[in-house]
Amino acid sequence: MNSKGELLKPLTDAEKTASHVKKTIFRLDTVRKITQFCCFLLLNVAVFSLGSWPILLPIAQSPGVPHKTVGDAFSALQVMLYEHAFPWLPIASFLLTAVILGRALCGWMCPFGFIQDLSGYIKRRHTQVSMRTHEGMINVKYGILAVALFISVTLAISLVAGVGQSYESALGVFAPAPFNALSPVDTLFPILPRVVLTVVYTPEVLIAGILTDPLLWVRLAIMIATIVLAVYVSRSWCRYFCPIGAALAVFNRFSFLGLKRDPLRCTRAGCRTCVDACPMMVRILELPWEKFTDPECIYCLKCVDACPTKALKPRFP
Ligand code: SF4
Ligand code: SF4
Structure with a gap:
């Protein structure tokens, strides 16, 4: 059922695949991989x-x-x-x-x-x-x-x-x-x-x-x-x-670039999805909400992609 109370049809296999492909393409990590590859060539x-x-x-x-x-x-x-x-x-x-x-x-x-x-x-x-x-x-x-x-x-x-x-x-x-x-x-x-x-x-x-x-x-x-x-x-x-x-x-x-975590969106209790996604083992959940700039963070934004409630976002400055 959608927000207007209409009954939703279950997705077909083709629609599920299309939705998965769309999600993968529009992930920040995909943009990052393409950037890494272009920089490697450049x-x-x-x-x-x-x-x-x-x-x-x-x-x-x-x-x-x-x-x-x-x-x-x-x-x-x-x-x-x-x-x-x-x-x-x-x-x-x-x-x-x-x-x-x-x-x-x-x-x-x-x-x-x-x-x-x-x-x-x-x-x-x-x-x-x-x-x-x-x-x-x-x-x-x-x-x-x-x-x-x-x-x-x-x-x-x-x-x-x-x-x-x-x-x-x-x-x-x-x-x-x-x-x-x-x-x-x-x-x-x-x-x-x-x-x-x-x-x-x-x-x-x-x-x-x-x-x-x-x-x-x-x-x-x-x-x-x-x-x-x-x-x-x-x-x-x-x-x-x-x-x-x-x-x-x-x-x-001390960098201008950082990350922020929205306290209203972050469920925190029992959820460590962002921490598990981080390749640098940053203790994201122990850092300030408003802005965090951990020495080990490489701003790969994998945590932003991984968060199911979209609580994490880049912040500048
Ligand atoms: S941006 Fe990357 S390195 Fe930084 S906290 Fe998120 S997942 Fe870890
Ligand atoms: S720490 Fe930074 S500069 Fe050093 S190898 Fe890793 S990505 Fe390159």
Whole structure:
């Protein structure tokens, strides 16, 4: 019966399928996936023959990718410190993005975030991490950020003071960009395709040079472990290990973009649909109604889609 008291006819199978397709197409998550895919293509100039843009963004985009449109602010920050230049542009990129959009680029644009989302589709039900383990593990990314910054800053200061040559040679490949030397992003995008091309076209070079490089094996092991983990635990690299996500998380709490929960619509009692849908394990139900900006939230809006009473909405500012 509808609101006018008229008897409603049951839906046919075709109508049910059409309604399901319509709901799926108009979900925010579908829009997000299309945006991620378009950004993935757009960030690599080889696809459209676009030139390189003078833009740095806080996303995991390897500097080693030969045809890219935008640069990765964290890699640029480390390299600029190594070259004794004050990294004002990467810092401005982090601050502006984080204050306006929080970690939204992680949810909608980052190529490595997209790769993790794709890996996550391999397994339908993800492994649940206990809240205690999760809260301990989220600090690991701050540790990685601190170590990378400590090495870059101390090396820059010692090189400027003219006493850093032995420190630089001790660091070896870690000197120009300490994080990138082991980053799975750098391994997946520029290094792995190069190794594959070498295997195909010049296998003798591979045996002589590449296969005997222990660093390459370490890098490949980290990359494989990261992708396998993302199959089981949604966005595991973003949650626990990414220093870019860590730097954004520091400011995410103060971002203009946020979410709000309508107290009149949210039934709360017994319903945890939004919390279960969240890939970042944000404690949505414990956050303020008016506006919440959790450090871990990547604004994927899966919780907004999932809420059966439409109580959650994005909020800006
Ligand atoms: S946290 Fe994830 S989405 Fe954000 S920059 Fe790092 S890899 Fe990309
Ligand atoms: S709180 Fe909502 S928008 Fe934020 S990460 Fe979780 S599901 Fe995505």
